[in-house]
Amino acid sequence: MRAGRNDRQAAAQFARCTQLAPNWAEPQLWLALHRIEEEDWAGALELSQNLQASGAVAGPTDLARLLFCRTTALQGLGRTNEAAASLQDFVDRGQAEALTAAAEVFAQNRQFKKALLVLEARLRQDPDQPALLEAKGWTEIKLARYDAADQTLSRALALAPSDERARLYRAVAFLGAGRFEAAREDYQVLLKGTSASRNALVGLGTFAWRHHETNAAIELYEQGLSNALPGSAQYKIASQALNQLREDRGAKPPPAE
Incomplete structure (x- = not known):
């Protein structure tokens, strides 16, 4: 229903599901996400707190969405310290799949500082994972941390030299840092590829x-x-x-x- 962009009707259906089946987590989670879209921070926080207290949310992607709803709602209400504490508590639990999913959710919603914090925690668990390094490098580019991105992506390429996307991101980082010749060299390599x-x-x-x-x-x-x-x-x-x-x-x- 949300795919048709009829958000108001979808929200009404989610609310109805919540009333009929209060222990069913999925509609409550989607309703919380809708409240975030509407900037109804108090409504989103209430739903998030109820879901967290119920323990009904278990999968890594849903846990990541719940974290996104809770921290975004707290920030929207000006409760930034609580938002930071909630994020840190999630990171401290160290569930690898949930951390990876959370980084993706934050990045998709352009909350790049949160995405970076989560990615750094995930990389402490698995420091030689090229895909994680690639994601971290791109996040650093989005935060205009070009020198850091260069280092991150160079490490990714050392582990996976044929990774064209990591090389493309590094070329962008080089351009951002004003290292034009280095960027040109990466682009020349990419030109020989296909994708x-x-x-x-x-x-x-x-x-x-x-x-x-x-x-x-x-x-x-x-x-x-x-x-x-x-x-x-x-x-x-x-x-x-x-x-x-x-x-x-x-x-x-x-x-x-």
């Missing part, structure tokens, strides 16, 4: 633009545009960049992602 080649073309276009190589930038963006999927981030970046270049050759280049 990330369109990202590499857009990244190299940004590199050329930053170095005032306008003709090369236009050519690379055009190639990136022809290879990118319509509506994708790469398509939008290449399209916007080409428009700016054609209108004003002194325009500021966009970020490469």
Whole structure:
């Protein structure tokens, strides 16, 4: 029902399920998430507290969603110390699958500082997991911690040299840190691959633009545009960049992602 975006009707159904089956956790959890969307912090917190007290939530993904609801509601109410304590308590329990799920939930909702805290805890358990390092590096990029992201992603690549996504993220980190030559080298490697080649073309276009190589930038963006999927981030970046270049050759280049 939520997939149809009829949120009000869905919320009414979830509330009805909660009344009829108070021990059924799933509709209460979805109702709490709906309250978060509506910024009904008190309602979301009440549902979260009831769920936590009942002990009915057990799966790692649902535990992560419950944590998200509780901490977001507490923050919305200005109770930041309680939100931090709740997050720390979750981390201290150290359930690996729940920590991984929580990092994903926080990142999806653009709460990157929380995602990073959880990922750091998860990496203390499994420090040589490339996927976790890749996620941590991307989160650090989102927080504009480019040097830290470079170190994290370089470690991921040392463990999995063929990981194109980790290399792409590192190229973005290099660009953010102003290390343009290092970024270019990573993009050149990606250009030889398959799945990330369109990202590499857009990244190299940004590199050329930053170095005032306008003709090369236009050519690379055009190639990136022809290879990118319509509506994708790469398509939008290449399209916007080409428009700016054609209108004003002194325009500021966009970020490469």
